[in-house]
Amino acid sequence: MPTARPTHSFKTPCEHCPLRANRVFREFTADELDFVSKFKRGELAADAGATIIVEGAHSAHLFTVLSGWGFRYKTLEDGRRQILNYVMPGDLIGLQGTIMGEMQHSVEALSPVSLCVFERDKLMTLYNKHSSLAFDITWIAAQEERILDEHLLSIGRRTALERAAYLIAFLFERGRQLKLFNGHASIPITQQHVADTLGLSIVHTNKTLKKLANRNLIRWQERACEVLDGEGLKAAAGWEGLGERGRPFI
C-alpha cells in the first residue's frame, strides 16, 4: 500500500523553490517571499498511487504541489468514480478543507509527488497581512472554477472522441507549460483514469483512444499516454487551449 510520508530533507527554502524558475508563475516580492517561508511548515512525499487527501477529512492541511502528477475525485456510494481534475506542480490542494471545514473530494498521486505543507492556522494571517497573496489564492480558486467549467462543457456536450481529445490536449498543454516533459511528452495515466474522467466505460474508452492512436495523435505505452500531435488533438476536440500566463502560486 503506497503511503504519504514526511521527507527527511525537511525544507527546500522558498528562495530556491524550483517552481520560481518557471515563467508561467508570477514573481514574488521579497516581503511575500519572506512570509511564505514562515508559512511553510515542511514537505511531504507521496508514492504513486498514494492517497494524499480523503473525502470527509476534517482538518486537512493546505498543500502546494512541488513535483509530480495527481488527481482529485469523488465517488458515489456504489463505487462509481468521477475524476474532477488533475493536480500538477504549483497547484494548491486542500483549500476546501481549510476554508469550509471538510474536504468534499479525495486526492491521489499518479506519480511520486512531493508537496509543500502550509500552516493551516496562519491562513488568516495571510489574509490580514498579505492581501496580494490573498488575491492570488482567489485567483487560483477562480482558475480552478474555469477549468471545471470547461470539463463540464466537455463531458456534457462533446462526443466521446472529442472528449478524449480534449482531455489529453488539456493535460498535454498543462504539462508543457510546466516544462514537465523532456523530449517525448508522456502523461502518467491509465485508460481507467481517462474513463473515470470522461464519464465513459473502460471498454469504450479503449476503443475511442484507439481511434486517436490510428490518427497518429497519441500512442499508448506502458501505463502512460504519449502525445504525438498536440495541435491535432486540439483540432479534434474543437478546443482553443487555456493560454494563461502570470499564474500565481504560494
Place this chain on the structure above:
Amino acid sequence: MPTARPTHSFKTPCEHCPLRANRVFREFTADELDFVSKFKRGELAADAGATIIVEGAHSAHLFTVLSGWGFRYKTLEDGRRQILNYVMPGDLIGLQGTIMGEMQHSVEALSPVSLCVFERDKLMTLYNKHSSLAFDITWIAAQEERILDEHLLSIGRRTALERAAYLIAFLFERGRQLKLFNGHASIPITQQHVADTLGLSIVHTNKTLKKLANRNLIRWQERACEVLDGEGLKAAAGWEGLGERGRPFI
C-alpha cells in the same frame, strides 16, 4: 429582445439589504457594512431571458444577485450549450472577468433578476483593507468549486434518472434555503434548460422527467417544475444534500 438596464430606484441601502434577513447568510460587522455600502455603485434589473454577461466580455462588472433566478453557461462553436450552474440571490457573478480579465462563460436570467453592481476597481481596496471580506470572496469561490465538483460527478457518473433527480433536488434545496418559495415550490426552468444542464437531448429529458412525475416526485407546469417530494428526489438521486450555513455574501 429582453434587456438588462439600470433601475430607477437607484439604491437599496445595504443596511436594509433584503438578503441580510435570511439566516443562511452570515452577519456583517458595522465596519464591513460601511465599506460594502461604498463599494456598491448601483443596481441593475434584467428581464427574464435577458443576457446579463456574455462570454468574452472584457471589463464586466462584479454583481451580487439580489433577487431572481439565472444560469451560467458555455457553448461550443456549433451551438451545443452546456449549463454550468444556476445563480440565485446572494451569488456573486463576474468574478472571473474581474480577476482574470475576461469572462469565460455567459449568464442569462430565468426570471426577472435584480442585481447589485460593484465598483470593479475597488476590489483591490477590499483585499487591502477588509481581509474578512476578501476571505468571504474566497469562500464563495471555493463553494462554487464544490458545487461544480458535484455537478461533474452527476453528469459523469449518474444515470439519466439520477441526474434529473439530483438537479431538481439541488435547485429545490437552494431555493428553500433562500426562502424563494411561497407555498408550492416552483422552479422557473424549461425542459430545455434541464437537458442542457444534464447533457441529454430534449426528448430524452422529457421522457426522464415523465418518470419522475409518474413517481409523484415532481409536476411540470407552465414552464416551471413544481417539486412535490424533495426527499424523494434526493433518495432517487442518491444525493446527500448540501447542508450549508453561515454562507457569506457581499
Place this chain on the structure above:
DNA sequence: CGGCTCATTGAGCTCTATCAAAATGAGTGG
C-alpha cells in the same frame, strides 16, 4: 510459475439521440 494489473477485442444488449409529428398553452392582433 502463478497471480496481478492493464490493454485489447468481439458480441449482444440498453440507453440515448435523432427524426417526425401532434398536442398544449401563452401571447398577439383583429
Place this chain on the structure above:
DNA sequence: CCACTCATTTTGATAGAGCTCAATGAGCCG
C-alpha cells in the same frame, strides 16, 4: 372572443452510441 403564431411539452419509431459480459494477451512481481 377568435384566429394565428410561437415556444414548449409530449409521443412514437428507428438508428446509433456506449455499456456489459466474456475472453485473451502482455508485462510485472513475488
